[in-house]
Amino acid sequence: MPINYYIFLSVALFCIGIVGVLTRRNAIIIFMCIELMLNAVNLLLVAFSKMHYKTALLAGDAATTAGTDGQLFVFFIMVVAAAEVSVGLAIIVMMYRNIHSVDVNFLNRLKH
Amino acid sequence: MSITQILFWFLSVVALFSALMVITSKNPVYSVLWLIATFFAISGHYILLNAQFLAIVNIIVYAGAIMVLFLFVIMLMNLNKETEPQKNRWQKMAGAVAGGCLLLVLVAALKDSDIKQQQALVNGGSIGLIKNLGKELFTTYVIPFEISSVLFLSAMVGAVVIGKKE
């Protein structure tokens, strides 16, 4: 598959995530959109990893492990995302406990 | 058009469509479900790229664990209705336009990059297999791996700090 396809697909997903962050006001959904962005990155990394692998193969290195690092990076991203989710949801829940809402528009005690 | 290509297009369309549905669904629960659909599509891509390990982890961790957690929280908060009132339309519009512009700009910037001729190897290569990744992870990447434990520890402590009732 041409790498450009993956790039565009990922970028599209990434931007959809951004649009979600911009347009929604439910904190949980915003957070989900961020996860979507991370997944777009993951996809891109995997695609690149395979691209580099292919490049190395074509260069004649049959036993190459080029591109492994990309996939491992994805693994770490997932790890971090998991940790982030636990903390993030805890914060959202705490917020909800206090003001019974997860609407970010209500987050305006702090301004100016 | 080979089967791989068909699959690629199919998965791409699914991923994009469900991603769009995530951000447009009124009901948060639907959003979660659409997001899970997206993750599945992405996992499909991983499989297509012969990155089985990540595909599995993606489904288990993301779709399985994380999204369930989301769903759980949403349910806990009783947000499974269309609770969200209409957001300021101008802001929505502005958000969509800004995001669109960003997409446009990124695509325009990247479309002529020097690697546009290159291909991602589909359906082949063994680097995505658990054996290879594991070997690499526990040799070269052992330090980051250990470090991520600190991350988890802090996340754990954090969850305790935040969650514990006073």
Next chain:
Amino acid sequence: MVPLLLILIPLLTGLTAFFIKNEKAVRSWVLLSSGLTLSISLLGLTVLKEDKFLQFQCEWLQTLGSSFSVRLDGMGQLLCLLNAVAYPLILLATWNSSYKKSHNFFALMLLAQAGMMGVFLAMDALLFYFFWELALIPMYFLCSIWGGEKRIAVTFKFFIYTFVGSLLMLIGILFIYSHSPSHSFDIASFYEIHISSKQQQLVFWLFFIAFAIKMPIFPFHTWQPDTYEQAPTATTMVLSGVMVKMGVFGLIRWLLPVVPVASYQWGDVITTMAIIGMIYASLIAIQQDDLKRLVAYSSIAHIGLMCAAIFAENQSGMQGVMIQMFNHGINIIGLWIVVEIIERQFGTRKISELGGLAQKAPAMALLFVIVALANLALPLTNAFPGEFLMFNGLFNSLVTKYSVWFTAFAGISIILAAVYTLNMIRKVFYGNMNELTATVRDVRSNEKLALGIIVILIFCIGVYPQALLNVTKEFSEAIVKKADILPLFRGH
């Protein structure tokens, strides 16, 4: 050794003064300190004339290309002397004024003195900048804590204003540094730079604005009357007597020789500005009803003349400026002392509310009239030789085509100076007493002593100015030579 002591004595005594809570003790301490400074300064001027005494250098910030380098040269001698003379005078004159938390007051005063000493002695641009600011900060606190009603806003304006100026100077310093051949802040390497005329002009303005604000030169002067009005008089004396000289000093040491071409190119503009300022300030002074503001505007006019004379770029003007810096310092302190006495007695500085003081306070009237006349540069008072030389320098300047016009217009201001000074004397000291002024008491002995010393200085220097001129002779020759760009033209 001498310059180091000149800085260290006020600095250390100042720091110690913070901890002497007893008012009497702190006064004596400060008097002791300033007396010591004065005697060291005099020693440096008379006995310890060899280079090894007048120079001090040690490593400091060498990675930055800067060192702790201080030296007493001609102009430095004079200004340090002024600084050293001013303090005992001020202390004497304000011996009866009480300040709450006086230890802090005097400590800050001494710190300011240390800062000013440093400015006059520094031979390294960065060090110069350090001291420049060090002098400013204590002033800020002095004026803000012990000043008049509107002190906070006014002092703050003063502070910000001068701070902006000094920051611009900092840019200038950095600019020269980055273009200096040896990447050093040493003044010698500053004197050696070769930069294009455009760059010179840039640097010129960066420096000039800083100095112009400090002096102050029209139209950068608006902080000054307000600050003088609001500051406690002892501080005002330091400000106007010594601190404004920092700007003039800076022009001579750090601007003219460093960027001679730009100084030449902009000389006419600056001189015009200075002269407009002189007339402008004099006209305003005529209209003033507040004694402090009147003196403040008069100071602007006088400083304007110094600025104009500097840009005449000849030795007459230069030496005139140098001795005038000293003399103006002495005279204006004298004026302030009287203003302080008046304000302390009557609680007002309004000229319109005063009158007839000479009837009951003849000594005060006499001393004041002498100082005021010295301020007018009457012959045989100290200001005359200075003004004479400055006007002569201005008139005989080779670097401008308009010297005659400059002199003529600058001359108008000396007429106007007569107008406002005499009017002030007339309205304050002459005429009939009113209810307020009927309670006047003559000067106390300490005030009389301070004024007496000033008057003696006025006459001594007025009759034999050559003593001071000799001090600055070589230095001014060197500066004029450095600033002279005519050889450059001849070369091409």
Next chain:
Amino acid sequence: MINGLGRNRFSRTGVSLVGCGTILGSFILSIWVFIQVKDGNTHVADYFDFISVGSLKISFAFQIDQLSSIFLLIITGIGFLIHVYSTSYMKEEKPEHFGRYFSFLNLFIFSMLLLVMGANFVIMFIGWEGVGLCSYLLIGYWFKKQEYNKAANKAFIMNRIGDLAFLIAIFWLINKLGTVSYTEVFSSANLAKLKAGDITIITLLLFAGATGKSAQIPLYTWLPDAMAGPTPVSALIHAATMVTAGIYMIARSNLLFSLSSVTMDVVAYVGLATALLAATIALKQNDIKKVLAYSTVSQLGYMFLALGAGAYSAGVFHVMTHAFFKALLFLAAGSVIHAMSGEQDIRKMGGLGKKIKITFITFLIGCIAIAGIPPFSGFFSKDAILLAVYVKNPVLYGIALFGALLTAFYMFRLLFITFSGSNRGSEEQKQHLHESPSSMTIPLIILAVLSVVGGLVGIPELFMKGGDKFSAFLLPVIAQQDAHTVSHATEYMLMALSTGLVIITIIFAWFQFRNYQQKESSGFGKVLENKWFVDELYEKIIVNPLNKLGDFFNAIFEKSVIDGLVNGVGKLVNYSSRQLRLLQSGQVGLYVLLMVVSMVLIFVLQFFLRK
């Protein structure tokens, strides 16, 4: 020569003794000096470097030659007399004020001596300003009256205007010659170096300086006001000595002036105009001292006329004779005022001639002298001037003669109104009327004698072989210009003409004012009474606009433009701060939006705008 200032700690007698004694000492020294220089010597005493910068060297040096010795004599001599006179005139003052008076007076003498003895222009300038200062101090001597103080200020400021011109002239000299000492400036080598244009400018500037000090158009208005000071001061400073400093200066620089015909003409015309203007004003003044003041201005005009005509020695001669008779007149007027208990308005006097005889007679002598009736001193000096003018231009002569007639007219008007007719003063004044004490009358008498015979030193050759000693004496200093080109017959005729006309005028005045009654003047008289409205004119075109300008600067320009700009920057910062912080709305959505928008912009900039 330099007097210690008699300070106010002494008793009154002590002060008088110290004051008079030092002047007497000076006088004696002056005579000694006079004898020393009689045979054409010039002494230059160089004390120390006053200012020495680069190539410019100004030393504190004195030069005594014939010209300065004449002035020395006048200054110390008349000064001494006036000191003596003052001891009783001022005796009603409080001790400290009495001391102050004498210290000022001595300071004045000191400055005046400095002025005439200085060996260069700078020292002259020092004295020049010094006398201005003393004049200021003495005019404002009675400092309780703001009117007087204003007059003092006016005097000082007007002098300063002249001083500025003088100062610029000095700079010009330094610029061209690099020196200010007389001997060097007037050396023929240096004079030859100067271009004609430079000479004209320098001399004009010097003359402008002289107009300030010597009360010529346009800077004369301070002198009449200066009569606010004590009368002896008026006599000494504002009649006999200080005001003649301008003449001294020009006479001193005669070599320079002679090289510029333009300046000479200007000097002559200004002098003549001043003489006429002041004389016309004097016709209608009612203050006894004001009349004398305008008369002084007028006489100074004559002196300048002489200088302008090139008759320097005649000018200096007139300075001397004028010093005698004008000091006399003033002192006599002082005596009158003293007698009338401070009354100065001649309309309230009259018939005093019988009561205070000595004063009357001395006043009369003064009047005759000033009117120029032979053989009184004024005749010779004035005649010398008129003759010189005639040589220069007969039309000018006519005008000058007319001025001389006016002089005679107003002086005798003054005399008759004051001393003849009946007394118009109050009863109390009539009671109080008495002759002054001897310490006042003796100087009067001495001066009267001098006024009578003083002219003889300059008696023209016409009358006496070997006459005109005066010019001869000054010859080393003043190059003789006025080679007589008129025949003796013409000279006689001119003398006779002027004398005759003067006598006719006096007789006319006698009929006019023998029995003076007060009446309103009208029309032109009003203009004269108000001094041609010159003061008002100055007020309108110079003082008021300057005040307005200052007001404008102070109230509007300073506050709203300059300070406004500075504060405006602060306000701008404050305003933008208030606006900018609204950006921080607290809305996460907005934050992200702004971030994304700026990202887009930066991307666009990076990829599509930059090459």
Next chain:
Amino acid sequence: MNALIVSALLGVLMMFSGILLKQKKALRNVAIAGMVLLLMLNVLEMAGIVLFKIDTKGMMVFDRFALLFTTIAFASTLLYLLLSARDMEKVGINYAEYFALIFFILCGITLTASFKSLLILFLGIEIISIPLYILTGSDKKNLKSNEASLKYFLLGSFSTGLLLMGIALIYGARGTFYTNDITVFTEAKPSALIVAGMLLVLFSMSFKVSAAPFHFWTPDVYDGAPTVFTSFMATIVKAAFFIAFIRLFDDAFGLLQSKWQLLVAIITVATLFIGNITAVFQQSVKRMLAYSSIAQAGFMMLSLFAMNTDAKEGLLLYTAAYSLATIGIFAVLIKMNDYSFDGFNGFARQQPLLAATTTIFLLSLAGIPLTGGFLAKFYMLKAVMISGDHLWLVIVAIFMAAISVYYYFRVIQAMYFKEGDSPPIEVSRGFKWTLVLLAALVILLGIFPSLLLNWLYF
């Protein structure tokens, strides 16, 4: 390496001591002792004594720059703990956990100071960020704290997304995460992927150091977070991000300077402008300090712009001077009853020593000579000046510095020149002495910066 491992271990230790030790004082003492140990080990490592020798496969390198910075950060943290550890009690019940989180953050700081791989950078940033989200929200009953936490979390995650996208793009172009390999040779035209990735990384890092226009979270979060943690976030953490920033751009994109220099200049100017201007109108000192931290970030950005030896030295000096001063001010601020400017009215009369030290800190922040702040700013300006023809940037910076005087001096004015009647505050003797020590350090840095900077070389 010493620091990395020990800080992680200390974090764990604190977690457990929270269970074992019930006394808060004991906990505090353990934490402080641990901090001292950490600092000492780090200094030992600078002297060449390394306890743990682990092959990081080139992903990290503990060079002098990194070690010196970690030393600065640890020393600052030690002082911070000495001054403010007691005040953490007021925040909530999880006293031990706060210390644990702080140690974890320090672990992250060690990573960001010494990374050579984008992966380590990413992990380091996350290890710093996640505990911060928690600390921000640790005052659970306080809605402001909640809000700040959530905002910080959402925006922080968003910026992490950007960072990851950037890393992915860079990886795509180059196939490696090692920073040194990203631009090892000069190319006529760098790949669009690298440039785009670099921009995204730039945005993300700008976000972390709160540079405009990615600064929006800063005022709200700093304001909402418990003051004691704001102090930590605004100083040591921000400094760490800056070190990461400059390290990344030096190693990875140093050769592309022409590509990003203008952008950095724009960001710098915007940051200086927004930070300084907006701070002028604030009514709360805490919020003013938040804006001031943005403004200071603008100055630190100058080092990124110039990217030469002076810039790096200067940045270290800047982080030290800025951290010390800000920690000091916050330590005093925590004690105040009223965070508004008026709350400081008459403070000098009530607490002359505290007022004097606060004044020194404020002067340092304003960049007045003889304080560390001045030399730090001076280094920055000098770096820019000798990096080429960028006078305009220096002039902008200077004018903004002048504006900064305005708001810093408002505090001084309130303390010294205004009368106030706020109830007196209690401070311990130790607190005072630590504050004096801090002030002395600030001045020492202002007079002899070489005491610090010589460590870079000797």
